[in-house]
Amino acid sequence: MVCLNLQQQAQQAGLRYNIRTIAVTDSTNAQLWQQVDRHDQVLIAAQQRAGRGQQGRSWLSPLGGLYLSLGLSVDLPATESARLMFGSAWGVAQALRSQVPVQLKWPNDLVLCDRKLGGILVETRLQGDRLREAVIGLGLNWNNPVPETGIALSRVTTAWADLPNLAIAVLQGLQAGLDRWLVAEWETLLPQYDQWLYRRGDRFEWEQQTMTLIGIDPSGGLRLRGCDRDYCVQPGELSLWHLLRHAETEPSIRQ
Secondary structure, eight states: OOOTTHHHHHHHTTOOOEEEEEEEESOHHHHHHTSSOOTTEEEEEEEESSEEOGGGOEEOOOTTSEEEEEEEEEEEEGGGTHHHHHHHHHHHHHHHTTTSOOEEETTTEEEETTEEEEEEEEEEEEETTEEEEEEEEEEEOSSSOOOTTBOOGGGTOOSSOSHHHHHHHHHHHHHHHHHHHTTSOHHHHHHHHHTTBTTTTOEEEETTEEEEEEEEOTTSOEEEEOSSSEEEEOTTTOOHHHHHTTBSSOOSSOO
């Protein structure tokens, strides 16, 4: 990635972040955690050797994709950590939806045409019962090889001519999303996320009854409506892809 003028472009785009680019690293998240000063720092790598996804899964990071991490100083109750994940995902989706109909797959994936476009990993550090630091990692398929279940952005749009332009757009989305989601009331935020929630309204069989996927809640959980009451599934308890294997109407591509 040629990024000689990326910091200048970022400033012109209204970004407050300091951006550093490198050719290769094991993990942008891990390397950013090693920095003494992480607040408002962005690290972008052309390639990762050991990228990380949700629940410790590996994230393949060949040349041609966008791999970045953003460091933040925050002051949030630990119970409100979902604001970071949902704000990041919503902000990036909003930026990309100016050109393509990206959807949000709970809890941390970006989906396009029923295929995985990217993912977000939020790592935090606590002081007592409050979140004080966070590193938000993003991997996005742009012009890199992808598996059958994935999709690369450059295959469906020419809106972003190169990775630096895409990086600026994504960082603008992250900044706008986090600025909004870290301060606004949940009542105004949840409908904005739910409108782009992948497979919202779909029905499937789970726990021996028919469930409808209806949205997310402030705890970070997925809201499911059963015959007699609503349920909330937390990240790590059950994946959306597992639930949708039992959906009445299957997506065209499943992971």
